[in-house]
Amino acid sequence: MKNFIDTLNKAFESRIRLGIMSILMVNEQVDFTMLKELLQITDGNIASHISGLEKLGYVSVTKQFVGKKPNTSYAVTTTGKDAFTMHLQALEQLIQSKK
Amino acid sequence: MSQEKEHLQAIQDIKTMMERSTRFSSISGKAGIVVGILAVIVFAGIKWFNVTSVASLFVVMVGTLILALSIGLYLSIAKAKKEGAAIFDTTAKRFLVQFFIPLIVGGILCLIFAYHGDYTYIPSIMLIFYGFALLHASKFSLDTIKNLGYLELIIGLLAAAFTTYGMWFWVIGFGLLHVIYGFIIYTKYEK
Numbered sequence: 511m512k513n514f515i516d517t518l519n520k521a522f523e524s525r526i527r528l529g530i531m532s533i534l535m536v537n538e539q540v541d542f543t544m545l546k547e548l549l550q551i552t553d554g555n556i557a558s559h560i561s562g563l564e565k566l567g568y569v570s571v572t573k574q575f576v577g578k579k580p581n582t583s584y585a586v587t588t589t590g591k592d593a594f595t596m597h598l599q600a601l602e603q604l605i606q607s608k609k
Numbered sequence: 610m611s612q613e614k615e616h617l618q619a620i621q622d623i624k625t626m627m628e629r630s631t632r633f634s635s636i637s638g639k640a641g642i643v644v645g646i647l648a649v650i651v652f653a654g655i656k657w658f659n660v661t662s663v664a665s666l667f668v669v670m671v672g673t674l675i676l677a678l679s680i681g682l683y684l685s686i687a688k689a690k691k692e693g694a695a696i697f698d699t700t701a702k703r704f705l706v707q708f709f710i711p712l713i714v715g716g717i718l719c720l721i722f723a724y725h726g727d728y729t730y731i732p733s734i735m736l737i738f739y740g741f742a743l744l745h746a747s748k749f750s751l752d753t754i755k756n757l758g759y760l761e762l763i764i765g766l767l768a769a770a771f772t773t774y775g776m777w778f779w780v781i782g783f784g785l786l787h788v789i790y791g792f793i794i795y796t797k798y799e800k
Contacts, residue, residue: 528619532626540630544699548630598623601616608613 518604519597521566526551526559531594534569534586541583560584568593633704633750635689637681638799641791644677648784652776663728670735670779671719677783688799700749708746711738732775736765736782753797757790 522528529549533540545556563569568590573582586594628634651673660666689701715738719731740761747755761782768778 525619525622528622529626532623533630536627536631544630548626598620601620605613605616605620 518600519593521563521568522594522597524559526555527563530556530559530563530584531568531586531590534584535591535594539572539583539585541581545584563590566590566593629700631700631703631749633689633700634798635685635701636751636754636794637684637688638791638793638795638797640681640684641787641794643680643684643791645784645787645789645791647677647680648673648780648787652780652784655776664723666776667723667728667731670731673783674735704746704749707749708742711741711745714738715742729772729775730769732779733765733769733772736761736768736778738765739782740765751794751798753790753794757786760786 522531526549530545533545533548542553542556545560546553549556560569560571564571566589568587570585570587571582572585573580575581651669654660655666655669660669686701715734718738719734722728722731722734740758743754743758743761745758747758764778764782764786768775768782771778
């Protein structure tokens with residue numbers, strides 16, 4: 511049992527991070543506003559979780575200007591994809607092992 | 610045990626986020642029913658007044674299409690607003706772009722045929738391109754509309770094979786099927 515729990519990635523423990531990763535997995539690029547609307551949390555909250563994921567190399571951040579407005583968009587990296595897939599598999603195994 | 614619940618909840622969250630960030634789910638079933646009835650009324654009107662000139666038939670059909678799209682869009686937007694879909698913009702935009710690309714191509718093709726004075730295959734083209742539009746956009750919306758897309762394609766091909774009954778296939782494709790699928794969507798997602 512224990513080995514399953516070990517494979518669960520600590521980085522995805524928070525629901526917000528799980529949400530961010532889920533959204534990025536199925537969308538090529540997502541901007542800040544969309545993340546905020548989907549997750550319905552505050553700007554600062556998103557920013558801190560995103561930068562956490564960025565430090566781990568799971569998320570890449572692109573800053574650019576759309577017209578005169580700054581626009582920040584996020585995408586999942588290959589490392590992030592792999593890590594998230596592993597995490598999902600671990601979750602699945604955990605649940606199946608308890609059945 | 611509570612930990613297991615937590616994991617199940619996590620998986621549920623992941624699914625919801627993936628769905629919500631990619632799919633425009635506010636397609637209105639009611640709109641389907643209204644549009645279907647509209648097509649049937651138009652068809653009945655054509656038969657009643659015995660409209661036979663192909664050019665006027667064409668105008669009526671195009672008019673119906675525009676009216677139908679407007680009703681569909683209006684009711685879907687209303688539904689999205691009621692549901693408080695915060696992400697209406699992004700997902701709806703994606704859906705609409707995918708939906709309108711085949712539809713506009715089909716529309717232009719219809720106009721080209723009409724310009725050449727050949728109205729024979731217009732019901733068929735309308736049905737087929739509408740079918741492709743649904744199929745193309747279904748990835749970004751309810752799965753149900755994919756099946757509707759397939760059926761429209763089949764009816765479109767039949768309309769091309771039996772051109773004398775073109776209008777009958779048109780009313781089945783745009784009338785009957787819309788009522789049926791509108792009802793399915795309504796009972797499946799709106800109750």
